[in-house]
Amino acid sequence: MRVAIAGAGAAGLTAAWWAARQGAEVELLESQKQPGRKILISGGGRCNVLPSELSEADFFTSGSRHVLRRLLRTWPLEEVRRWFEEELGIPLVLEEETGKLFPAAQRARPVRDRLAEAVREQGARLHTGFRLERVERREEGFRLAAADGRRLEAGRLILATGGCSVPSTGSDGHGYTLAASLGHRLLPRYPALVPLTTKDAELRALAGISVPVRWRALRDGRPVDAGEGPLLFTHRGFSGPAVLDASHHVVRNGAVLEVSWGAGDAAEWTGWLRGRARRAVERAVGDLLPRRLAALLVRRAGLRGAERCGNLDRGRLDRLLGVLTAFPLPVSGHEGYRTAEVTGGGIPLDEVRPSTLESRLCPGLFLCGEILDLIGRIGGYNFHLAWITGRLAGEAAARP
Numbered sequence: 001m002r003v004a005i006a007g008a009g010a011a012g013l014t015a016a017w018w019a020a021r022q023g024a025e026v027e028l029l030e031s032q033k034q035p036g037r038k039i040l041i042s043g044g045g046r047c048n049v050l051p052s053e054l055s056e057a058d059f060f061t062s063g064s065r066h067v068l069r070r071l072l073r074t075w076p077l078e079e080v081r082r083w084f085e086e087e088l089g090i091p092l093v094l095e096e097e098t099g100k101l102f103p104a105a106q107r108a109r110p111v112r113d114r115l116a117e118a119v120r121e122q123g124a125r126l127h128t129g130f131r132l133e134r135v136e137r138r139e140e141g142f143r144l145a146a147a148d149g150r151r152l153e154a155g156r157l158i159l160a161t162g163g164c165s166v167p168s169t170g171s172d173g174h175g176y177t178l179a180a181s182l183g184h185r186l187l188p189r190y191p192a193l194v195p196l197t198t199k200d201a202e203l204r205a206l207a208g209i210s211v212p213v214r215w216r217a218l219r220d221g222r223p224v225d226a227g228e229g230p231l232l233f234t235h236r237g238f239s240g241p242a243v244l245d246a247s248h249h250v251v252r253n254g255a256v257l258e259v260s261w262g263a264g265d266a267a268e269w270t271g272w273l274r275g276r277a278r279r280a281v282e283r284a285v286g287d288l289l290p291r292r293l294a295a296l297l298v299r300r301a302g303l304r305g306a307e308r309c310g311n312l313d314r315g316r317l318d319r320l321l322g323v324l325t326a327f328p329l330p331v332s333g334h335e336g337y338r339t340a341e342v343t344g345g346g347i348p349l350d351e352v353r354p355s356t357l358e359s360r361l362c363p364g365l366f367l368c369g370e371i372l373d374l375i376g377r378i379g380g381y382n383f384h385l386a387w388i389t390g391r392l393a394g395e396a397a398a399r400p
């Protein structure tokens with residue numbers, strides 16, 4: 001069986017390994033001069049290969065949660081880790097504070113290099129500079145045409161062309177057009193895990209400050225999701241794991257993000273401020289939050305920073321607690337695909353068979369990785385999706 005795989009990113013490389021391992025003749029087609037360019041820039045150049053724990057709640061799709069659950073069960077996390085460590089020889093280490101798994105080398109390049117080498121060792125052929133431009137479904141399989149005129153035929157085709165995020169790595173969204181040309185619907189796509197922007201100059205002036213927050217995404221005043229983690233102020237607005245995780249609700253649905261600064265809730269803040277009756281309110285808040293942020297929040301509550309905590313009447317205390325624990329982030333937009341870590345939306349999950357990832361509309365076509373309407377949160381969850389869907393599609397496409 002000849003299997004062509006378009007895209008040699010995380011999902012395509014994994015699909016190639018498993019398809020070749022099953023004995024298929026594998027042609028791995030990559031538009032760039034080298035495979036896995038996005039792996040190289042992942043995790044700040046360290047590549048957060050996997051999370052150390054996961055649950056269904058770490059993933060988001062507008063499709064069926066049942067299909068998501070079935071996909072996650074196809075390759076348990078411990079087995080994916082064993083594949084990396086024992087089959088590929090890439091030892092992983094846990095970063096305790098974040099629960100993320102990184103390569104012991106703490107560099108992304110050896111991960112990419114070893115994956116590409118392992119794929120070749122299994123016998124797959126890598127064609128770089130091969131941008132799949134057009135696909136024709138024939139009775140006996142697929143006829144593929146590259147942008148530079150090269151031609152190829154294959155009995156099965158796996159589309160592992162990624163999304164639209166950071167297009168300079170090669171994922172320019174053409175894969176969606178190819179899938180649509182073979183009959184698939186495209187759900188609206190949007191940048192996800194993306195920094196948000198603000199017009200609030202005072203908040204932008206806090207650029208560089210990172211602070212732990214609890215966040216809630218609200219639609220029509222009702223919470224739709226919540227989480228916690230660090231928020232980073234940037235020159236354009238807000239980033240950091242908390243904001244990236246929450247961003248898809250804002251970009252996709254126009255949700256409002258409300259944050260609670262620091263680790264405390266209203267009762268804890270009240271206790272903290274009451275216990276510091278003689279301390280200036282700005283100082284008391286600044287003991288738990290970065291000083292410049294504390295000063296700004298106290299101002300936003302309409303209080304004088306020098307005012308003593310003990311002098312706050314109920315009304316002013318409530319105003320301060322509101323700003324500290326239910327602060328609506330004034331979001332004006334997002335940074336777009338240039339910096340988004342993943343693309344939401346894409347091929348609906350109900351158009352693939354969850355046990356094989358074969359298209360329900362075009363037999364012989366398989367889809368894996370970010371092209372599917374499925375994303376994970378920050379922490380190795382998106383690579384996890386790439387590895388498990390790549391394996392599923394690769395193994396299934398190789399079956400006679």
Ligand SMILES: Cc1cc2nc3c(=O)[nH]c(=O)nc-3n(C[C@H](O)[C@H](O)[C@H](O)COP(=O)(O)OP(=O)(O)OC[C@H]3O[C@@H](n4cnc5c(N)ncnc54)[C@H](O)[C@@H]3O)c2cc1C
Nearest residue numbers: 007009010011031042043048132162170369370380382383
């Ligand atoms: C800056 C950044 C950091 C990240 N860090 C992490 C992290 O640490 N941990 C984590 O879990 N996730 C991380 N992610 C997300 C993760 O990189 C993606 O979820 C993952 O790479 C998706 O894999 P994929 O194979 O589906 O797509 P991609 O990795 O995008 O691969 C798609 C491949 O297809 C090729 N291609 C596209 N169109 C064609 C065509 N027509 N013909 C031939 N080839 C084509 C592209 O050149 C590309 O090589 C990060 C993303 C970014 C942008």
